[in-house]
Amino acid sequence: MKTRTLTSALLSSVIAVGLVGTGSQARAEFPExxxxxxxxxxxxxxxxxxxxxxxxxxxxxxxxxxxxxxxxxxxxxxxxxxxxxxxxxxxxxxxxxxxxxxxxxxxxxxxxxxxxxxxxxxEVPAIAVRADSGWDSLTDMAADIKEKGTKLKVGASGKGSFTHLTTEAILASQGLTDMAVHVPYDQGRAPVELIAGRLDAAVQWPGQFISHHEAGTLKILCVTSAKRIGQLPDVPTCEESGAEGMDITxxxxxxxxxxxxxxxxxxxxxxxxxxxxxxxxxxxxxxxxxxxxxxxxxxxxxxxxxxxxxxxxxxxxxxxxxx
The missing domain is CATH 3.40.190.150 (Bordetella uptake gene, domain 1)
Known part of the structure; x- marks a missing residue:
């Protein structure tokens, strides 16, 4: 009886140790x-x-x-x-x-x-316009819209998205909040909508605009970070373009x-x-x-x-x- 009891106890200990070891090994091998x-x-x-x-x-x-x-x-x-x-x-x-x-x-x-x-x-949002817009800065864009008294058709991703939030901040910096219409568009369509003339300006990630900017069909007015970005060293920050204190990334x-x-x-x-x-x-x-x-x-x-x-x-x- 004592032998069987001792054997059972040893067996239980071995099983317990084995289970603990298996658990530790499983955690060590994440992911399985x-x-x-x-x-x-x-x-x-x-x-x-x-x-x-x-x-x-x-x-x-x-x-x-x-x-x-x-x-x-x-x-x-x-x-x-x-x-x-x-x-x-x-x-x-x-x-x-x-x-x-x-x-x-x-x-x-x-x-x-x-x-x-x-x-x-x-990633740093950028605002782009058509190359033939005549605008070289945010200040130019705002002055032209105010002088003409027209609505700026500005595109960004859906309402409440980060690019929409950035758009609202840019508009507010230029006093254009009530003189703009937000036009949401599907992912990746900002350059197409701009070139086709369905938008006057668009806010999106630079990667969508760079090839068009280099080809001369679109112009990136500025990027919203406090410093210029490596991919676009010649493009000013939005603060340099007329949006005082802007730093959005x-x-x-x-x-x-x-x-x-x-x-x-x-x-x-x-x-x-x-x-x-x-x-x-x-x-x-x-x-x-x-x-x-x-x-x-x-x-x-x-x-x-x-x-x-x-x-x-x-x-x-x-x-x-x-x-």
């Missing part, structure tokens, strides 16, 4: 299946996200699979990822849109519903549902860092038109919190903050 990366937008956001996913896959034992879940200015994708298990197998290619979506009333949770993984890049990065284990976050962060620092990603930054700006999960989290407060104020200032 593909990681799904939700992409919120098309155009350059999708291009960069897909490249990032591909390069991260080279630094993980399982692939990172990009899945488009566009709609609602990012709300559709955020709602999906926020509802998934906090295990690292569902992440989102996120941006300032988490704050515009929340403060704009499209989702009922804020940035704290997600655990930051890493900041990857920065969009960061992009990765996040997972809140509660995701830190060991999982750090593995994803390491894969993202290796991808972002690769020659292929650096070359894409120049070709597509974005600035590489990696930050670890802790630094990224601090930025998101600061940025959230700034976006809430900006939305309130232009009358787009949900009550």
């Amino acid at each position: 299946k593909p990681v799904e990366m939700t992409i919120l937008f098309g155009s350059t956001a999708q291009t960069i996200g897909q490249l990032l996913a591909d390069l991260m896959s080279k630094n993980l034992p399982e692939p990172v699979v990009p899945v488009s879940r566009a709609g609602g200015g990012g709300a559709v994708g955020y709602q999906y990822v926020q509802s998934t298990d906090a295990d690292g197998y569902n992440i989102v290619w996120n941006s300032n849109s988490i704050s515009t979506s929340y403060h704009g009333g499209r989702i009922d949770f804020d940035y704290t519903a997600f655990e930051p993984i890493a900041k990857i890049s920065v 969009m960061w992009r990065g990765l996040a997972a549902p809140a509660g995701t284990p830190m060991e999982v976050i750090t593995k994803l962060e390491a894969a993202a860092k290796a991808a972002a620092e690769s020659d292929e990603f650096k070359e894409a930054a120049q070709t597509i038109g974005f600035e590489l700006d990696f930050a670890d999960h802790a630094t990224f989290g601090e930025l998101i919190a600061r940025d959230d407060a700034d976006i809430a104020k900006l939305l309130e200032d232009v009358g787009l903050k949900a009550q």
Whole structure:
């Protein structure tokens, strides 16, 4: 009886140790299946996200699979990822849109519903017009519109989107808020709409305008960051063009549902860092038109919190903050 009891106890101990060891090994081997990366937008956001996913896959034992879940200015994708298990197998290619979506009333949770993984890049909105518009600056554009007393047809992504918010800030800086008509358009159509004359001006990411700007069919008046950007060193900032104090940029990065284990976050962060620092990603930054700006999960989290407060104020200032 004593022998059987001792044998049973030893067997139980072996099983318990084995289970603990298996659990530790499983955590150490994350990921054991593909990681799904939700992409919120098309155009350059999708291009960069897909490249990032591909390069991260080279630094993980399982692939990172990009899945488009566009709609609602990012709300559709955020709602999906926020509802998934906090295990690292569902992440989102996120941006300032988490704050515009929340403060704009499209989702009922804020940035704290997600655990930051890493900041990857920065994109700077640009405002472009047709090359034959006769406008060389924001000041020129505003003066002409006011003199003629006409409405400026200005395009951006859907209402409440980051480019729409940027558009409203530009218009306000020139006293054109009541003299403009916002024309939403599908992703990637800004140059087409401008060239066709259905828009007088458009606010979008520089990558959509650069080839047309260089070809002489469109003119980029300015970029909204505090400093000129590397892809367009000869294009002034909007502050230089007449918008005093303007500094609006969009960061992009990765996040997972809140509660995701830190060991999982750090593995994803390491894969993202290796991808972002690769020659292929650096070359894409120049070709597509974005600035590489990696930050670890802790630094990224601090930025998101600061940025959230700034976006809430900006939305309130232009009358787009949900009550």
